[in-house]
Amino acid sequence: MNKNSNIISRFIEKESNSGIVLIIATLLALIIANSPLENFYFDFFESTYFGVEFHSWSLKKPIYFWINDGLMAVFFLLIGLEIKRELIIGELSKFNKAILPIFSAAGGMIFPAIIYLFFNHHNDVYANGWAIPIATDIAFVLGILALLNNKIPLQLKIFLTSLAIIDDLGAVLSIAFFYTEKIFIKYIIIALIGWLALVIINIMGYKNLWIYVIIGILGIWLPLLLSGVHATIAGILIAITIPVTRKIDSANFIKNIDIALNDFKKHSFSEALCILNTGQFNSIEKLKHYYNNVSSPLQTMENKLRNFTLFFIMPLFVFANTGIVLRDINIISLFSNPLSIGIFLGLVIGKSVGITLFTYIAVKLKLAKLFSNVSFLQIIGVGFLSGIGFTMSIFITELAFHGEYLVKISKISILSASTLSGIIGYMILSYSLKKR
Numbered sequence: 001m002n003k004n005s006n007i008i009s010r011f012i013e014k015e016s017n018s019g020i021v022l023i024i025a026t027l028l029a030l031i032i033a034n035s036p037l038e039n040f041y042f043d044f045f046e047s048t049y050f051g052v053e054f055h056s057w058s059l060k061k062p063i064y065f066w067i068n069d070g071l072m073a074v075f076f077l078l079i080g081l082e083i084k085r086e087l088i089i090g091e092l093s094k095f096n097k098a099i100l101p102i103f104s105a106a107g108g109m110i111f112p113a114i115i116y117l118f119f120n121h122h123n124d125v126y127a128n129g130w131a132i133p134i135a136t137d138i139a140f141v142l143g144i145l146a147l148l149n150n151k152i153p154l155q156l157k158i159f160l161t162s163l164a165i166i167d168d169l170g171a172v173l174s175i176a177f178f179y180t181e182k183i184f185i186k187y188i189i190i191a192l193i194g195w196l197a198l199v200i201i202n203i204m205g206y207k208n209l210w211i212y213v214i215i216g217i218l219g220i221w222l223p224l225l226l227s228g229v230h231a232t233i234a235g236i237l238i239a240i241t242i243p244v245t246r247k248i249d250s251a252n253f254i255k256n257i258d259i260a261l262n263d264f265k266k267h268s269f270s271e272a273l274c275i276l277n278t279g280q281f282n283s284i285e286k287l288k289h290y291y292n293n294v295s296s297p298l299q300t301m302e303n304k305l306r307n308f309t310l311f312f313i314m315p316l317f318v319f320a321n322t323g324i325v326l327r328d329i330n331i332i333s334l335f336s337n338p339l340s341i342g343i344f345l346g347l348v349i350g351k352s353v354g355i356t357l358f359t360y361i362a363v364k365l366k367l368a369k370l371f372s373n374v375s376f377l378q379i380i381g382v383g384f385l386s387g388i389g390f391t392m393s394i395f396i397t398e399l400a401f402h403g404e405y406l407v408k409i410s411k412i413s414i415l416s417a418s419t420l421s422g423i424i425g426y427m428i429l430s431y432s433l434k435k436r
Contacts, residue, residue, distance in 0.1 A: 018310035019143020020219050022391070025315040026322045026415070033323035045320050067320050068398060071313045073221055073235040078309045079168045080239025081302040089291035091162045100359065100368035101159055104379075105166035107358025109134040112350030116342035126339045129400040131174040132410060133346025133417075135392035138164035139310065141385045142416065144426050151433045153378075155371040160382050163355070172236055179399040180229045187227035191234070193221025198241035207243050207297045210305050230399060243297045253294040260286040279293055314391055321394050324411055339406065340413040347393070347417035347426075352383035387421030389414055 032041045051060035061069075092098040112133035120126035141160060145152055198215055221234035260283050267279035268292065292300075336339055359379050362368045370376070397410040 003109050017143075017146075018139040018142075018314060019146070021311055022137075022139055022318050023143075024274045029319045029323040030326070033325055034327065038325065041323050045323075049213055066319060067317055068395070069225060069231045072317060072395065073232045074305060075309050075313050075317070076172065076232045076235030077239050078235075078302065079165075079172065080166045081237040081242065081305070083165055083169055084239055084242070084244070085298060085302065086154055086162065086165055091158055096368070097161070100362055100370070101162035103362040104159075104355045104359045105163045105170065106350070107354035107356075108136070108163070108167060108351050108383070109170045109354070111354030111357075112346035115350040116346040119338040119342040119345075123338070125401070125403075125406070129339065129343070129397065129406075129410060131171065131178065132393050132396050132400060132414070133240045133343050133350055133387075133389060134167070134174065135389045135393060135396060136167045136351070136386045137172045137388050137390035137418070138168075139314065140176040140388045140390050140422065141425075144385060144388075144422050145429075147426065148429060148433065152375045152429065153371065154433040156382065157377055158373050158378070159371065159374070160385070163382070163386065167386070170394065171396065172233070174401060175230055175396065176233050176236075179396070183228045184226065187223040188229065191220050191223035191227060191229075191237075194223065195241065198238065202241050202243050205243075209242075209297050209301055212238060212242060214295075240344065242301055246294055246296050252291055256290045257287065258427075260290065317395070319393060321398065322411060322415070324408055324415075326412075329408075329412065334409055334412060337409060340409050341387040343393075343410060343413040344417045347387040347389050347414070348384070348421050351387035351421065352380060352424075353384035355386055356380050375432060378429060381425050381432060383425075384421050384428060385425035387425070390418045391417075 009181065029041075032038070045067075046062050046064050048063050049060045050063070050066075050396055051058065053060065086092040091100070113130050115132050116133050117127060120129070138161065141164065142157070145157060145160070165350060194215055197219060198212055201215075216234065216238035220237055221231055224234045225231040263286075264280055264283035267283070335344070356376070356379055359370070363370050370379075393414045394411055397407055397414065401410060403405050
């Protein structure tokens with residue numbers, strides 16, 4: 001438990017910092033989109049094209065496309081790596097630990113979808129957005145938890161992280177099965193061949209990550225992009241194939257490190273020299289080699305991608321997608337629209353009720369145990385925090401609707417619901433800590 005807790009603690013710390021960056025990116029986008037720079041903002045993302053050309057074949061797309069279909073595939077790759085890690089060594093690796101967040105996450109996806117469809121089932125276009133309120137933005141959620149310092153029980157943070165990872169999996173599956181346009185089977189077959197090639201490479205024991213990256217881009221991402229299936233799903237497919245096993249175990253690593261360090265000490269050392277001598281340099285190279293062999297490729301890739309994803313890709317996505325022109329919005333008509341109502345109530349009420357109710361049922365039926373230092377009041381607080389859909393909800397909105405008006409009111413509803421959910425969740429958790 002201590003090893004997993006340390007991993008989770010580092011993960012939580014970085015994610016919470018990312019939440020602050022996302023807030024800044026959102027505010028900047030809203031300010032610029034409602035300023036004299038409005039035209040520059042939209043032209044830059046939607047009318048600035050770049051890409052590659054090869055003879056008669058061309059893949060030139062606007063920056064907006066490369067962010068949403070290209071860089072976000074890396075975001076999904078990170079999600080896939082996190083899911084795989086949790087299923088193999090994390091809190092979801094054992095059924096008795098996984099059943100509670102699985103049950104809770106199911107409620108947190110079912111209820112928002114039901115509430116949304118209750119208001120929008122009569123309109124086929126509106127009904128297509130049913131998955132918008134099922135998502136949770138873990139970066140924002142953990143950012144709010146960070147405001148409570150270290151008073152929140154670690155078990156509650158682990159529960160929330162596991163719940164959000166399952167939530168992400170549900171959102172990914174929704175995108176894969178329900179948000180695809182016209183399908184081109186030949187490209188699906190090519191992507192499948194590329195994926196099988198990575199599976200075989202994994203089985204054969206190859207651990208060089210560049211092989212997985214190159215084949216993943218050319219053999220999976222590009223064919224999926226041309227197939228009609230959203231290209232970001234490639235990130236999940238690639239993550240499945242990334243090796244988990246290490247070349248050497250911890251005992252051999254310690255032994256080899258001791259040998260390399262003793263070898264380093266044997267060689268003379270002068271502080272006056274700005275470079276190492278040959279013997280010391282070779283010892284350092286051995287240390288690097290042993291490190292690369294003791295860390296699994298999955299762990300290496302996840303660690304390298306996390307900061308890049310949290311502090312560049314996600315803020316860039318948010319900045320490019322939350323620039324909403326507010327001057328022509330009629331607040332009364334906005335919040336009387338069934339689309340807005342469905343999203344707003346789905347995130348604020350559906351998430352909190354679904355997670356709390358399904359957690360209660362799982363505990364009462366003795367399918368799972370609630371942590372000893374976690375109260376149901378805190379579960380209610382977590383339920384409201386999970387109503388912060390934000391990044392994934394906005395992403396699904398872009399897939400669900402093509403009309404500018406529908407996308408705009410959906411994003412405003414997401415931002416409003418996420419803000420209110422965050423405030424209520426923070427207040428409940430803060431009160432529960434004082435009460436305890």
